[in-house]
Amino acid sequence: xxxxxxxxxxxxxxxxxxxxxxxxxxxxxxxxxxxxxxxxxxxxxxxxxxxxxxxxxxxxxxxxxxxxxxxxxxxxxxxxxxxxxxxxxxxxxxxxxxxxxxxxxxxxxxxxxxxxxxxxxxxxxxxxxxxxxxxxxxxxxxxxxxxxxxxxxxxxxxxxxxxxxxxxxxxxxxxxxxxxxxxxxxxxxxxxxxxxxxxxxxxxxxxxxxxxxxxxxxxxxxxxxxxxxxxxxxxxxxxxxxxxxxxxxxxxxxxxxxxxxxxxxxxxxxxxxxxxxxxxxxxxxxxxxxxxxxxxxxxxxxxxxxxxxxxxxxxxxxxxxxxxxxxxxxxxxxxxxxxxxxxxxxxxxxxxxxxxxxxxxxxxxxxxxxxxxxxxxxxxxxxxxxx
Amino acid sequence: xxxxxxxxxxxxxxxxxxxxxxxxxxxxxxxxxxxxxxxxxxxxxxxxxxxxxxxxxxxxxxxxxxxxxxxxxxxxxxxxxxxxxxxxxxxxxxxxxxxxxxxxxxxxxxxxxxxxxxxxxxxxxxxxxxxxxxxxxxxxxxxxxxxxxxxxxxxxxxxxxxxxxxxxxxxxxxxxxxxxxxxxxxxxxxxxxxxxxxxxxxxxxxxxxxxxxxxxxxxxxxxxxxxxxxxxxxxxxxxxxxxxxxxxxxxxxxxxxxxxxxxxxxxxxxxxxxxxxxxxxxxxxxxxxxxxxxxxxxxxxxxxxxxxxxxxxxxxxxxxxxxxxxxxxxxxxxxxxxxxxxxxxxxxxxxxxxxxxxxxxxxxxxxxxxxxxxxxxxxxxxxxxxxxxxxxxxxxxxxxxxxxxxxxxxxxxxxxxxxxxxxxxx
Numbered sequence: 140x141x142x143x144x145x146x147x148x149x150x151x152x153x154x155x156x157x158x159x160x161x162x163x164x165x166x167x168x169x170x171x172x173x174x175x176x177x178x179x180x181x182x183x184x185x186x187x188x189x190x191x192x193x194x195x196x197x198x199x200x201x202x203x204x205x206x207x208x209x210x211x212x213x214x215x216x217x218x219x220x221x222x223x224x225x226x227x228x229x230x231x232x233x234x235x236x237x238x239x240x241x242x243x244x245x246x247x248x249x250x251x252x253x254x255x256x257x258x259x260x261x262x263x264x265x266x267x268x269x270x271x272x273x274x275x276x277x278x279x280x281x282x283x284x285x286x287x288x289x290x291x292x293x294x295x296x297x298x299x300x301x302x303x304x305x306x307x308x309x310x311x312x313x314x315x316x317x318x319x320x321x322x323x324x325x326x327x328x329x330x331x332x333x334x335x336x337x338x339x340x341x342x343x344x345x346x347x348x349x350x351x352x353x354x355x356x357x358x359x360x361x362x363x364x365x366x367x368x369x370x371x372x373x374x375x376x377x378x379x380x381x382x383x384x385x386x387x388x389x390x391x392x393x394x395x396x397x398x399x400x401x402x403x404x405x406x407x408x409x410x411x412x413x414x415x416x417x418x419x420x421x422x423x424x425x426x427x428x429x430x431x432x433x434x435x436x437x438x439x440x441x442x443x444x445x446x447x448x449x450x451x452x453x454x455x456x457x458x459x460x461x462x463x464x465x466x467x468x469x470x471x472x473x474x475x476x477x478x479x480x481x482x483x484x485x486x487x488x489x490x491x492x493x494x495x496x497x498x499x500x501x502x503x504x505x506x507x508x509x510x511x512x513x514x515x516x517x518x519x520x521x522x523x524x525x526x
Numbered sequence: 527x528x529x530x531x532x533x534x535x536x537x538x539x540x541x542x543x544x545x546x547x548x549x550x551x552x553x554x555x556x557x558x559x560x561x562x563x564x565x566x567x568x569x570x571x572x573x574x575x576x577x578x579x580x581x582x583x584x585x586x587x588x589x590x591x592x593x594x595x596x597x598x599x600x601x602x603x604x605x606x607x608x609x610x611x612x613x614x615x616x617x618x619x620x621x622x623x624x625x626x627x628x629x630x631x632x633x634x635x636x637x638x639x640x641x642x643x644x645x646x647x648x649x650x651x652x653x654x655x656x657x658x659x660x661x662x663x664x665x666x667x668x669x670x671x672x673x674x675x676x677x678x679x680x681x682x683x684x685x686x687x688x689x690x691x692x693x694x695x696x697x698x699x700x701x702x703x704x705x706x707x708x709x710x711x712x713x714x715x716x717x718x719x720x721x722x723x724x725x726x727x728x729x730x731x732x733x734x735x736x737x738x739x740x741x742x743x744x745x746x747x748x749x750x751x752x753x754x755x756x757x758x759x760x761x762x763x764x765x766x767x768x769x770x771x772x773x774x775x776x777x778x779x780x781x782x783x784x785x786x787x788x789x790x791x792x793x794x795x796x797x798x799x800x801x802x803x804x805x806x807x808x809x810x811x812x813x814x815x816x817x818x819x820x821x822x823x824x825x826x827x828x829x830x831x832x833x834x835x836x837x838x839x840x841x842x843x844x845x846x847x848x849x850x851x852x853x854x855x856x857x858x859x860x861x862x863x864x865x866x867x868x869x870x871x872x873x874x875x876x877x878x879x880x881x882x883x884x885x886x887x888x889x890x891x892x893x894x895x896x897x898x899x900x901x902x903x904x905x906x907x908x909x910x911x912x913x914x915x916x917x918x919x920x921x922x923x924x925x926x927x928x929x930x931x932x933x934x935x936x937x938x939x940x941x942x943x944x945x946x947x948x949x950x951x952x
C-alpha cells in the first residue's frame with residue numbers, strides 16, 4: 140500500500156546531530172560519562188534490560204559490531220568466524236572498552252564470551268573489561284522462566300558488585316525513564332508507519348539510544364520526532380526487512396532506500412521492536428521489567444516458532460507492506476531455517492519478496508547488495524531517498 | 527543407483543576388517559525393518575538429536591532414530607549430495623548445517639527409489655535443541671510434537687574436565703545448570719510417558735543409565751588399546767561407525783553386548799599383532815564431526831605414506847563425555863551429561879586441553895581438523911600447534927559431499943605429510 144505525497148523531498152528531515160554522532164561514534168558519549176564518574180556497563184545483546192543499569196545510576200552501552208573496521212587482533216584467534224563476532228572481539232581486545240566496568244555477553248553471543256575468556260586466560264587480553272555471561276534463555280516455557288529468574292537475580296548481583304546497589308529511588312527513576320522511552324520510541328514507530336521518516340534515519344535514531352545517556356537521548360529523540368510531525372508522507376514501495384542478525388548496521392536500509400523503496404519496519408530491537416511494550420503497573424519495578432523482557436523478547440533464536448514469528452505475522456497482516464526483504468548471508472546458521480515458511484506466508488498475503496545474501500564486510504559484497512536492490516526496486520522507484 | 531555410488535559403497539564395505547562391523551550392519555538392517563513395521567502398525571517412535579536423553583525412551587521401550595547418525599548413514603551411502611540438494615531446492619541455503627538435517631531431506635523426497643534403510647516413517651515426535659535447525663521443520667512437516675531443549679551456557683571452564691566428569695559432575699556442571707536441564711528432561715519424560723501409555727519406572731531408568739556407563743567403559747578400554755598398542759589394530763572409519771552405531775542404542779542390552787564384542791575383537795587383534803598398516807610410520811588424529819561421507823579418507827594414506835588415523839572425538843567422548851557415576855537420581859546424571867555434551871570438545875580451553883591430552887596419550891605425530899565454521903576449532907588448532915603437534919585444517923562438511931573436493935583435499939594432506947610432518951620427525 141502506498142501513501143500519496145506531493146512532497147518530493149519527503150523523508151529528508153535531517154537527523155539531529157547528537158543522534159547521528161552517537162550512532163556513528165558509539166563509544167564517545169559513554170567515554171564522556173565515564174570521565175564524569177558515571178559507571179558504564181557494555182552489553183552485547185538484548186536480554187539485559189537498561190533499567191537494571193539505570194536503577195544503579197550507571198549507563199548501559201549496547202555495543203554494535205562494525206563491518207567496516209579491520210579486525211587484525213580478532214583474526215589472530217577466530218579468523219574464520221563471522222565479521223560480527225570478529226568485530227566485537229576486536230573492539231574488546233583493542234582496549235577501547237577498557238573504561239567499562241563490565242562487558243556483558245548474552246545468549247546468542249556466548250562464543251564471544253568463550254573466546255574472550257580464553258584470550259584473557261592466556262594473558263593476552265589485558266585490556267579487556269571484566270567479562271560476564273548473562274544466559275537469559277529466549278524460550279517461552281516454564282523451565283526457562285525459572286532458569287531465567289535465577290539468571291536475572293545473578294545479573295543483579297553482578298551489577299551490584301560492578302557499580303554498587305541501586306539507591307532507594309533508583310528503580311523508580313529507571314521506571315519513569317522506561318515509560319518515557321516507550322512513548323518516544325512508539326511515536327517514532329508511528330511516524331514510520333505513516334511514512335514520515337526514512338528507514339535508515341530511523342535506524343540511526345534508534346541505535347543512538349543504545350549509545351547515549353538516557354535523559355539526553357530522550358530529549359533529542361523527542362525533539363527530532365516533533366519536527367517529523369510536519370513532514371509529508373513518503374510514497375514509495377514499503378518494505379518490511381527481516382534479517383538473520385540484528386540490523387545494527389545501516390547498509391541494507393541504505394541499499395534498499397537508495398534503490399527507491401522505503402523500509403518501514405524490521406523485526407529487530409535495533410528497529411521496530413525497540414519500543415517494546417509498556418511496563419506493567421501492578422507489580423514492583425524489577426518484576427515489571429522482567430515481565431516486559433519476557434513479553435518483548437525478539438530475535439532469530441527465540442522459541443517456540445509461534446513466539447518468534449508472532450510480531451512478523453502481525454506486521455505482515457497490517458496490509459501496509461508491499462515487499463518483504465530477507466537478508467540471509469551465507470554465514471547464517473539459524474534464520475535460513477525460517478526463511479522458506481516466512482517467504483511462503485508473505486507471498487500468500489500477496490506481498491512481493493526479495494532475498495539478499497551478500498556480505499556486508501567487503502566492498503564487493505556491499506556493492507553487489509546495492510546492485511541487487513537496485514535491480515529489484517528500480518522500476519518502482521522515483522528517485523533516491525537515502526542521504 | 528549410479529555406478530559411481532555402487533562402486534564407492536562396495537569399496538567402503540571391502541575396507542572393513544572387523545566382524546562387529548558386519549554384525550552392526552545386520553543389526554541396523556533388522557532394526558530398521560522392525561521400525562518400519564512398527565510405524566506401519568501405528569506404534570510410536572521418535573527422532574532425537576545425538577546429545578538428547580535417549581535413555582528416557584529406552585527405559586520406556588520407545589524406539590528412536592538419531593537424526594545426525596541417520597544423516598551419517600545417508601552420507602555413508604553416498605546420497606548426501608542428492609538430499610542436500612533436496613533441502614536447497616526447498617529453500618534451505620547451503621550454509622545451513624546438513625549434519626542433523628539430511629533425514630529431513632529424505633522425507634522431502636518421498637518418491638526416491640533408494641531411500642536409506644527404507645527412509646524415515648512418520649515419527650510420533652522429535653526431541654532436539656532449539657538451536658538446531660532442521661528438526662523443528664521436520665516436526666512441522668509431519669505435524670507432530672517438537673520438544674525443543676536449551677543447553678545452558680558455560681561459565682566455568684575446567685581445562686581438565688575429563689578428570690571431573692565421572693564423579694565430580696555436580697561440581698563441574700554446576701547445580702543451577704543441571705537443575706535447568708533436569709526440569710526440561712521432566713518434560714521429555716512426560717512426553718515419553720504419553721507415547722508409552724505408562725509411567726516412567728525410575729529404577730529401570732537407573733538400570734539403563736548404569737548400562738550406558740558399562741558400555742562406555744568398554745569404549746574406554748578400546749581407546750586405551752588404540753592409544754598404547756605398538757601399532758594401530760583397527761581402522762578409524764570402522765571405530766567411528768561402530769561407536770556411533772552402538773551409541774545409537776546405548777543403554778540397551780544389545781548395545782552393551784555389541785560394545786563388549788567390539789572390545790574383545792579389538793583386543794584380540796592387538797594381542798595377535800594384526801595391524802592396519804604394518805609399515806605404520808605416522809600416527810594422525812582427527813578432530814571434527816564424523817566424516818561419514820568419506821570414511822575411507824582415513825585409510826587413504828596408509829600405503830603411500832604409512833599414515834594411520836588412530837583417534838577421533840567419537841570414541842574418546844564416549845568415555846570422557848558420557849560417564850556419570852554415583853548418581854542417586856538417574857535423571858540428574860543425564861541432565862549433567864547433556865548440559866555440556868559436545869560443547870566440551872570445542873569451548874576453549876576445554877577443547878584444546880583435551881585434544882593435546884589425547885594427542886599425547888595416543889602418541890600422534892599430527893592432527894587433521896575439520897573446520898566447522900570456526901566454533902572453537904581454531905583454539906583447538908592453536909593448542910595442538912603450541913604443544914608441537916602439526917595441524918592441517920581442512921574445509922569440508924562432514925556429511926555434505928557437495929562441499930568435498932577429493933583432489934584438492936588429497937593434495938593438501940600429502941603436502942602436509944611431506945612438508946610438515948615428515949620434517950618435524952627429522
